[in-house]
Amino acid sequence: MPLYSLEFLIFLSIVFILYWTLFKNTAPAQNTLLTIASLFFYGWVDWKCLSLLIFSTLFNFYFGRLIHKNNHARTRWLLLCGGLTVNLGILVYFKYFHFFYTSFIGFFGLYDNATAHSTLQIILPLGISFFTFQAIGYLIDLYNEETEPCPRLLDFAVFMTYFPKITAGPIERAEDFIARINIKREFNDNQAVDGMRQILWGSFAKLVISNNCATLTNPIFDNYLHLPGSTLLLGAFLYTLQVYCDFSGYSNIAIGISKLLGIPLMRNFASPFFSTSIREYWRKWHISLSSWMMHYLFTPLSFSLRRYHKMGLIISVMTTFLLIGLWHGANWTYIVFGSLHGLYFIPSILAGTAGSASTTYSRKIQLLKRIAQMLGLFILVMLTLVFFGSNSVPAAVQYLSGLFSPSLFSPPVLPPPAGLAKVLATTLFILLLFTVEWLQKDKDHEMHITHITSPALRIGIYYAIILAILLFGSVIHIDFLYSQF
Amino acid sequence: MDRKEILERIRIILESVLNHKDFEMKEDLKASEVQGWDSLSHMMIISRIEDDFNIRFKMREINKLENLKSLIDLVQSKV
């Protein structure tokens, strides 16, 4: 059931009421309901892989205890390797087996139609990248003695299966999340209202901006060979916003739902397109994934390669972002996407500094400089997302060749069903999005409007967003992009 | 080596890597409070401290660092 479907609304209403009435008295009672609800949710969406989720939960809970109990360094190391092998093995099998298999035989020229039809088509379990990464982080934290083993299987089950975040994150660290759920949650009116605001904004981003962008970008990406560069530029721009609004919209909805249940989740997006450097961008885009990768991959890798100085850092960054790309999907396009982002870090590494020095330019010049940096960064990110949205690397390269051809300066041609009115309306909403994000950039989230003291104004804003969703939103089922990961 | 000298040498490294002076060298200073002190800068800083003080850290020690005080304590324990 998609998060914005009536079925999910009914499900959430039932869980919310039971959670704060029949199950409200103790943390174990609340966690019992959350575990049952989460398993039900997962089974409804993907019943075939429910047993995998249950297995992963049980395995990591008990294996974690084994790691913690063992005091012998070498044995702990071997146990950790075993645990990581199982988790990564599951992920590689379900998500990447087909990709590696076809890439391998393609590389050796063994690919033909018969092979194509006989290749094993494996089901991709919902949220596998998310819950597997959470489990891996837990085992590594135990090994590094950065956390204690979770004392109750029930609490660990909530950590692994929690329905607001299982589909597409945020990826939480065990120690932080479990600390929030092993105490009884009391209903907080302000927190619940704030959660509703975040759900509303997330729904706006997804249903109005992302879905409408999708109806415009799909025909552009399907017909890129016949379209001028100006249209391809529009397509790339809209696709960037589509991905951003889809994912940030989902994250806001997930965080908002969790606030209704009294459980804060980590922020996943913090207006990344106002960043002035690629490093700042990745501190604000998919924060849970980037911080997970930095903590568990980049930091230990770069630490072990530090004797190679800048080259060590470059190798570490490239490895990290290549894997970030691969995490997104089993396709060379995602690998190129990630690698490009890694390459963007190299100038900063070679310079050996975090950023450019403070200057004594006038405020006007500084503002212009900042705008230029933001635009430049947006373009760099947009180019990588062409790979993200293409079926193959050659197709993406062809798309970009078409974009950077002389037809970039010819009038855009909008393939049906895209029309000028829809493009203009969508662009207006995108401008509205950026305006709100800019005004709210120092707040916890875009709809954190408690500083607006007039209740009438606040309610007016809510109704305006609902009206925008009703008038311009598309509930035609375009699934969340990241739920495939 | 006294703490003041360690603090001063770390300050020079921080300014060099972060390319600004917009932070106060107080003992409860955290990386998250300083602009530009991300994972990449952190590694550059750690690497420069090792070279500057001619010491070697362990990964586990780095993971346990909470603030500037804990970094100074760690460096002091190794020199």
Added chain:
Amino acid sequence: MQQFLKKFIFFLLPVFAVITLAEYLLRKIPNDYSLKEDSYTKHAENFETLILGNSHAIYDLNPAFFKGNTFNGGHVAQTLDLDAAIFKTFQPRLTKLKYLIIPISDMSLFFRLETSGENWRIKNYSIYYHLYTTNRIADYSEVLSLPFSINRNRLITWYIRKDSNSTITSLGYGTNYNSKFNRDLDSSGRETAKVHKVKNFKDFPIEKRSLEQIIASCAKNKIRVILFTPPAYFTYTSGIDPAQLRITIHTCDSLAAACKNVYYYNLLNDPSFTAVDFFDADHLNEKGARKLSLMIDSMRIHLPARSSW
């Protein structure tokens, strides 16, 4: 918590009221589905020939050119499983029915409305035909299945401009594909053939079974079933997936061979249909529909004799 719920419900009341009113008003607008359902209800006992199927039925066959009481029950994207459900619903009342005509195009056996990009149309079957084929709540609501901007336009068209939303004649023929607005046959052929190529054949067993159910029910009631692959322009036919076409023709041939009440005609490349007859590369305009209707009616009248079943 109760206070929060009260505030929240109170806040949403105007939204619910608007949505409920919109739902009520939308359902009251006469549309192709409600009009055809009304025709079934009032006149099913008189139908001698019934046409079912998808856009090839509604736009390619005009009952006005059939002899005898003929009704076109086709709808755009109406797949065989829905044909079977509609036929099953009204079959007890089709007491005079002698012929059932269903176009089987290269995609008929491979698409199911529920799993296709046109699945928003399912709400028409649940609301107006009372066929409950899915468990998605949006499929039972006008408001939830389409963007509100489209529903808003429908409300304005009917209640303010007093224009009809219907696109059919009283006998069920679709009037949208008028020769005045013919599409470019080259580009429409290429694009449509690409769209009609399925990624897999997972819906084939269900659609084939649906067709077999229709045929079996007709056999019991001495109704002859005429299947035909409708004509298409060469820009479309040259892009058809060969496997899809081969399976389509083979399935229809097999059914015609095995079932005494089934007749199949492959008119895909029939030379009688030229560019002037096509609205787009795989649908006929009103001229082509007239030609095809007369042809099919003539075939109907002169069906080869078979030993009774």
